[in-house]
Amino acid sequence: MDTMRILIIDDEKVIRDGVERSLAGRGYQIAKADSGESGLSMIEQNGYEVVLLDLMMPGIDGFTVLDWIREHRPSIQVIVITGFATVSKAVTAMKQGAFDFVGKPFTPDYIRIVVERAVDKLRLEAETERLREERTLSLEAIQKEKSLLKTVFGCMVEAVLITDPASVVVHHNPAAIKLLEIQTDPVIGKPLADSISDPAVVQMVREAIDNGRVVTRECAAGTVSRRCLRAHCAPVMSSSGMILGSVTTFEDISTLKEIDQMKSDFVAMVAHELKSPLASIEQMIYALQMDCPHEADFSCHQLHSRMTVRTRDLLRLIENLLNLSKLESGTVVFNLEPTSGHELIEEIVEVMRPQAEAKKIEVSFTPCPEPWRFNVDYDHMRTAIMNIVSNAVKYTPEGGRLDISTTVSGGFANLLFKDSGIGINPDDLSHIFDRFYRVKGKATRHITGSGLGLSLVKEVVEAHQGYIDVQSRPGQGTMFILSFPISEAVAGQNATVAS
Secondary structure (H helix, E strand, O other), rough: OOOOOEEEEEHHHHHHHHHHHOOOOOOOEEEEEEHHHHHHHHHHHOOOOEEEEEOOOOOHHHHHHHHHHHHHOOOOOOEEEEHHHHHHHHHHHHHHOOOOEEEOOOOOHHHHHHHHOOOHHHHHHHHHHHHHHHHOOOOHHOOOOOHHHHHHHHHHHOOOEEEOOEEEEEOHHHHHHHHHOOOOOOOOOOOHHHOOOOHHHHHHHHHHHHOOOOOOEEEEEOOOOOOOOEEEEEEEEEEOOEEEEEEEEEOOHHHHHHHHHHHHHHHHHHHHHHHHHHHHHHHHHHHHHHHHHOHHHHHHHHHHHHHHHHHHHHHHHHHHHHHHHHHOOOOOOEEEEEEHHHHHHHHHHHHHHHHHHHHEEEEEEEEEEEEOOOEEEEHHHHHHHHHHHHHHHHHOOOOOOOEEEEEOOOOEEEEEEEEEEOOOOOHHHHHOOOOOOOOOOOHHHHOOOOOHHHHHHHHHHHHOOEEEEEEEEEOOOOEEEEEEEOOOOHHHOOOOOOO
């Protein structure tokens, strides 16, 4: 197993190429398949050690491929590639035998870490199998094998406890002490109840031994450990069917639980944000139907205008939610094209100028002397920059300023948006890119928004290999800085012009 063979099965070329680039230069032999059908064919013909598998594909989906691998090539380690919206499917795949999963969008470092864990597991299994095949009757060989197996056992990240039929601990690995936070010393030779304070776990081991069957339970954080664990207890039987004891493994599932909580929180936040504008629209419609006494003061036209504003807020929220969901799931296809940065900004300024003039805010754009282009998806980049400008106008009091400028240096174009608005407190500054986060205060009480705009900006900027920074002080305004790599050809022209 000197050279690990890895197969990437995904119907999106950008994902296949991204994973391949992440694993390049590490000595792996990498192959790619654009569908479940071609992936199965390549596995049948060549065989692979690790498969990175997309679950949601047309034709034969990832679950069908996973079932086939579990039945015909069980030694293959399958790593599921999934998006935020399909994490529950990834968890289901892991229950069906997948080794691990990687969420979209992913970082190269995380891809490498997960693949290396799978490779390490394969190498450990191969080493164990080799030792088993080379075993002889020689006492020296047997002792050596025991030592190596002990090393493998000691390197396991899962906690393992072995008990006799009376639930007395006869062996454990180092991870058990750390993961289960066991304080008793020594553990071996003592009843399990002396080391584990959770009666449910002790009862689970007793049930597995008494009934001769596998028992699985989840242990909430704060019972066995500060981490959330999944316990799996299996009875150990002799060839004659006698119960010799039990082996219990504890797996840390805190991350999976956190993901489930994130999903619940996300749904709750979306429900809240959708409810507010809908409730406002409902109240306005009711006022019109019931001949509200304030109608004479405000007029139907003003109510209709307010309903239109709230409806647009709702549509903007839904559009931002859909865009964020697509970006996180990796389903967005960016149509990159060389785009003039100055022309794009000028167009956005013209679109936003009426809104700025309504608040008597002066908007100025000072482009750098040299022209530049960057390869971007025009619509997504326009939406992102529009959000920055819109926020500047929204949070700047009447009579303020918004200064936009650009610079080019080191192969990067820098876009600066500096306003004279209300500014942001230091405590809020680190959270402004969080979903649904809105700065709360007297100055922002009457400013509407969903708290999704800057989250979307950050996703779009980073998807284009860009960077975003923000500098702000309360009462002194805010400056956003967006940096993007410019195309090499244009960068060369700029260097020539500058010289």
